[in-house]
Amino acid sequence: MTAALIVAHGQPSDPLPAAAELARLADRVAALLPDHDLAAATLAEPGALARATAGRAPGVVFPLFMAGGWFTRHLIPARLAEAGATGWQVLEPFGCDPAVQDLAVRIAAQSGAARVLLAAHGSSKSPAPSAIARYLAARITAATGAEAAAAFIDQTPRLALATGYGADAVCLPFFAMPGGHVTTDLPAALAEAGFGGRLLPAVGQHPDVPALIARAIVAAAPVCAGACRWA
Structure with missing residues (x-):
């Protein structure tokens, strides 16, 4: 199965409710991707990214962010490296789709x-x-x-x-x-x-969002593919 990970910023002051909300969204996306091993993590929840990637072969990371920038181009790759999760491909963020x-x-x-x-x-x-x-x-x-x-x-x-x-x-x-x-x-x-x-x-x-995320994960467009107008 292809590994996929949905990553959101989360709520640093109170990380658990946002993590639970993201997990519910990930469950809806996973139901549309039976051939994917899908997990989710927020950057705000300590250790969540390491737990989500542990034991999984490298796959794709879908950033649940509205734009590309420091979080998607630098922080997520850095956190993956800290977790020892090498070979993961960061995709275009949600809002850029x-x-x-x-x-x-x-x-x-x-x-x-x-x-x-x-x-x-x-x-x-x-x-x-x-x-x-x-x-x-x-x-x-x-x-x-x-x-x-x-x-x-x-x-x-x-x-x-x-x-x-x-x-x-x-x-x-x-x-x-x-x-x-x-x-x-x-x-x-x-x-x-x-x-x-x-x-x-x-x-x-919106109810259509899980299907849009599932489609983006399957398409696997890398972050800032081609000429990125949002840079």
Whole structure:
């Protein structure tokens, strides 16, 4: 069987709930991949990556991240090396998958909203997360006619300053997991901004996501395959 490992960031302050949520997602993906030996680990849970790779032949690592960057290109390979897990291939992250981006556009279209606030984490260290979010906001506008814009938790333009959104708007969280950013930070920022629209579930919570992850694992596209527009 081909080994596959889904890796997420997790919640450093409280790693077990996020690890349990990831395990539930991995079970749904595994049900679609009977010819794969699939496991999951968060970077925040001590020893999880070592436990998940122990005794498994090298396979593929699917990063449940919304963009490529330091975590996917450097930290995950470094943690694998620390665990003695050599030969594993790190794949393109979840949010870089065109099928995931298509899903986000479809969710926005199905909302019927005239305005879409695409909420993302952003980064003060890499342009990739904001580049993906801005690209996706432009795609939503082109596909639906809605006025779409991206705002961020960790960089400008910040969600807390995204004012002027009324009842005709939705906020679509471009996040992979329903962690603290989605359940706490994002609602707090929207409240500060006076957001008057609907807050949708995170893209990663959509029922189609396990099938998209399974498809990506089978396709096994290596991280930043070809010319990476998100670098």
